[in-house]
Amino acid sequence: MKSIKVGILGLGTVGGGTANVLQRNADEISRRAGRNIEVIMASVRDLARPRLCDCSSLTLTTDPFEVVNNPDVDIVVELIGGETLAKELMLLAIDNGKHVVTANKALIALHGNEIFAAAQEQGVSVLFESAVAGGISIIKSIREGLAGNRIELVAGIINGTGNFILTEMRDKGRPFEDVLAEAQALGYAEADPTFDVEGIDAAHKLTILASIAFGIPLQFDKVYTEGITDLSLTDVDYAEQLGYRIKHLGVAKASKDGIEMRVHPTLIPAKRLIANVDGVMNAVMVRGDAVGNTLHYGAGAGAEPTASAVVADIVDVARTITADPHNRVPHLAFQPDALIDLPVKSQDAFECAFYLRFEVNDVAGVMSQLSAQFADQNISIEAITQKEPKVDEDFVSVIFITQRTTEGRVNRAIKQIESMADVRKKAIKIRVEHLN
Amino acid sequence: MKSIKVGILGLGTVGGGTANVLQRNADEISRRAGRNIEVIMASVRDLARPRLCDCSSLTLTTDPFEVVNNPDVDIVVELIGGETLAKELMLLAIDNGKHVVTANKALIALHGNEIFAAAQEQGVSVLFESAVAGGISIIKSIREGLAGNRIELVAGIINGTGNFILTEMRDKGRPFEDVLAEAQALGYAEADPTFDVEGIDAAHKLTILASIAFGIPLQFDKVYTEGITDLSLTDVDYAEQLGYRIKHLGVAKASKDGIEMRVHPTLIPAKRLIANVDGVMNAVMVRGDAVGNTLHYGAGAGAEPTASAVVADIVDVARTITADPHNRVPHLAFQPDALIDLPVKSQDAFECAFYLRFEVNDVAGVMSQLSAQFADQNISIEAITQKEPKVDEDFVSVIFITQRTTEGRVNRAIKQIESMADVRKKAIKIRVEHLN
Numbered sequence: 001m002k003s004i005k006v007g008i009l010g011l012g013t014v015g016g017g018t019a020n021v022l023q024r025n026a027d028e029i030s031r032r033a034g035r036n037i038e039v040i041m042a043s044v045r046d047l048a049r050p051r052l053c054d055c056s057s058l059t060l061t062t063d064p065f066e067v068v069n070n071p072d073v074d075i076v077v078e079l080i081g082g083e084t085l086a087k088e089l090m091l092l093a094i095d096n097g098k099h100v101v102t103a104n105k106a107l108i109a110l111h112g113n114e115i116f117a118a119a120q121e122q123g124v125s126v127l128f129e130s131a132v133a134g135g136i137s138i139i140k141s142i143r144e145g146l147a148g149n150r151i152e153l154v155a156g157i158i159n160g161t162g163n164f165i166l167t168e169m170r171d172k173g174r175p176f177e178d179v180l181a182e183a184q185a186l187g188y189a190e191a192d193p194t195f196d197v198e199g200i201d202a203a204h205k206l207t208i209l210a211s212i213a214f215g216i217p218l219q220f221d222k223v224y225t226e227g228i229t230d231l232s233l234t235d236v237d238y239a240e241q242l243g244y245r246i247k248h249l250g251v252a253k254a255s256k257d258g259i260e261m262r263v264h265p266t267l268i269p270a271k272r273l274i275a276n277v278d279g280v281m282n283a284v285m286v287r288g289d290a291v292g293n294t295l296h297y298g299a300g301a302g303a304e305p306t307a308s309a310v311v312a313d314i315v316d317v318a319r320t321i322t323a324d325p326h327n328r329v330p331h332l333a334f335q336p337d338a339l340i341d342l343p344v345k346s347q348d349a350f351e352c353a354f355y356l357r358f359e360v361n362d363v364a365g366v367m368s369q370l371s372a373q374f375a376d377q378n379i380s381i382e383a384i385t386q387k388e389p390k391v392d393e394d395f396v397s398v399i400f401i402t403q404r405t406t407e408g409r410v411n412r413a414i415k416q417i418e419s420m421a422d423v424r425k426k427a428i429k430i431r432v433e434h435l436n
Numbered sequence: 437m438k439s440i441k442v443g444i445l446g447l448g449t450v451g452g453g454t455a456n457v458l459q460r461n462a463d464e465i466s467r468r469a470g471r472n473i474e475v476i477m478a479s480v481r482d483l484a485r486p487r488l489c490d491c492s493s494l495t496l497t498t499d500p501f502e503v504v505n506n507p508d509v510d511i512v513v514e515l516i517g518g519e520t521l522a523k524e525l526m527l528l529a530i531d532n533g534k535h536v537v538t539a540n541k542a543l544i545a546l547h548g549n550e551i552f553a554a555a556q557e558q559g560v561s562v563l564f565e566s567a568v569a570g571g572i573s574i575i576k577s578i579r580e581g582l583a584g585n586r587i588e589l590v591a592g593i594i595n596g597t598g599n600f601i602l603t604e605m606r607d608k609g610r611p612f613e614d615v616l617a618e619a620q621a622l623g624y625a626e627a628d629p630t631f632d633v634e635g636i637d638a639a640h641k642l643t644i645l646a647s648i649a650f651g652i653p654l655q656f657d658k659v660y661t662e663g664i665t666d667l668s669l670t671d672v673d674y675a676e677q678l679g680y681r682i683k684h685l686g687v688a689k690a691s692k693d694g695i696e697m698r699v700h701p702t703l704i705p706a707k708r709l710i711a712n713v714d715g716v717m718n719a720v721m722v723r724g725d726a727v728g729n730t731l732h733y734g735a736g737a738g739a740e741p742t743a744s745a746v747v748a749d750i751v752d753v754a755r756t757i758t759a760d761p762h763n764r765v766p767h768l769a770f771q772p773d774a775l776i777d778l779p780v781k782s783q784d785a786f787e788c789a790f791y792l793r794f795e796v797n798d799v800a801g802v803m804s805q806l807s808a809q810f811a812d813q814n815i816s817i818e819a820i821t822q823k824e825p826k827v828d829e830d831f832v833s834v835i836f837i838t839q840r841t842t843e844g845r846v847n848r849a850i851k852q853i854e855s856m857a858d859v860r861k862k863a864i865k866i867r868v869e870h871l872n
Binding site: 017021022024025028029030031032033034129134135136137140141144145146147148149150215271273276277283288289290291292293294295296297298299304305307308309310311312314315316319320321322323324326327328329330333334335338 | 453457458460461464465466467468469470565570571572573576577580581582583584585586651707709712713719724725726727728729730731732733734735740741743744745746747748750751752755756757758759760762763764765766769770771774
């Protein structure tokens, strides 16, 4: 039984977790894979640093190029993150005829088209299950499990930090800044939380999900991205009263006039399973024309859940290592020459329902003036609520839930309403997805 | 581009759905698979019967052996059900060097060991994703997506009819017989509902899940099976009041002293996602040592969801058709020579918590007499509730929720309690799984 030899770039949280899982479950894994899988080498930044895993059986080096150029290594596992060095190493590994497994969502979202073309040319695999939603194996589910479907919708809670913050805001009535500080103390959020709270991390993952769902090239720059930093407890609370819950969703939708790719806070009916995914957990809903709605739930981050996906990819590579390179599962689910550059919709063309809150003077006739603007734009209203002024407030909040419409119409209505004398401040607009 | 030629045995609901999905999504599927997949032949019972699919491009025959012996057919899709003819046809197809895709859970659960041995010998694949939980692709998720994990627990709502009945009982307070009659009228339940309501269908599926989770041979006869026919509204209601929901679960659990395989009504904390899976939907929770808890949700039955899984299997076969037969994903997730015949626990050794309800005369001291029996068996009690007599009742219900213990201890305590003078009728015992 030939053993498969793995070299790991980066032995931090996920790298250490991967080495641990491969060692701890070595017997179970070789019973499945039919071969031993052995980590023989790893690159680290500092040889003296304490490790999460037992390194006695592997060669450590501070030079990642040694791993990538080691002729004994069959599979390079890239876990150093970042875009520059990681990309150089990955392309060199591919050039050296090695298979690559990576958890680097930014690298795949931004440079995947180039990387996969190189891999295709060399007849090697680049697998990236751990780049999206950690241990859930959502990429495998879409790419293989739903291969018979025309995928219509992917909607996911794909950033654990953001979901932790929203869950705490709702459950404990704590403001955003307060929960963010705690998440940082707990290690859920980075010192610089921009990627998480501004939705960039989720946008990287959505880029990948949209590609494999619809057979389009990776195009991160076309994802509309809105974070959770501006979300107020007031709206979290009003949403709840109206039977909704606010989640930060990545949404990719296909319709006959194009693809929507967007990341933003979203009202979801509270009774949907995905509305009840709390804390740092991730979940992705996928709708296919044959299968209907499916939901895939699990830990989206952390050393071992991410390692679970990395190891699954390693086993997949081991299983196809002798296979015809042109008959493997294609990187982006569709054959490279069958990707279609479908039009990606701009924000004005997004189709969904909307939660809109206006702060208005409590004078007669204001509600009918507001309603008239929606009628002008042909927007149907699902529900209207007027809230009493809170203590110290001299205005009332008026909340509209629209029926499904386009964002362009809604923006035009908002512009008209904001120009009205009795309307205060900027309107609050949050998208609503019913996911039924 | 060589096309893959499919022959279908049985063109009923699932067969018609499969042909429809393959035709409707032909372009999408060949963009993914890199080859065309074409149904060229199907066997039916009655040529004159109206069809769910367009049959103009395929040869219909009433002789299924014609399909299995057709040298042009690459993949035989077995959808006739049953164990005798289906098995004969499947073994003949394998013998003829054809790959097989099947939705036949009974056949796999009861004869899978023999069928897979034959397939292994011939170097062909037998895929059966659609046999468990329809479109969810739970087999792929466990067998491949979680290949790095030691699986600890699988717990699933894997019979849609049963879940529909339990959901209606809870939501509308309707008794079992009443809902069953409606389910039959709606076509969710068969005219003979035994397989669904007695848990046999779920036990077939659990047999398969346990094998691929733990690497043990298929052994349907060792699954403990209890249906939902004896479940009363009283207990559905009391469970709800205590913060639980009753679901009919298939549970497979690994511990160092053996495997538990059991199918029965189960109290689950109402806040768990799986407790909120309602109607005919299926969901399977899988716990791995690295990934933690995952949940996989979707439609478990119906023409197109089942067809979704059948087509995914066909695409999988198409992708590995040129591969080294000994390097494919093994049928039962583990290499055939690596399956281990772990001990399967008997009912007395099952470990979980229990909901126990006793009907007792409303006399002083009875509660302490009952409690003493649990103390005698070293069973700790989590909660005790005494319910007022209902109108027309001259007894009170006493409900105990135990902490985790063995079923043997619980049965001994029940036996003692049932022999007491002030205790009426048979005790109600329902297992509790916290799934946290």
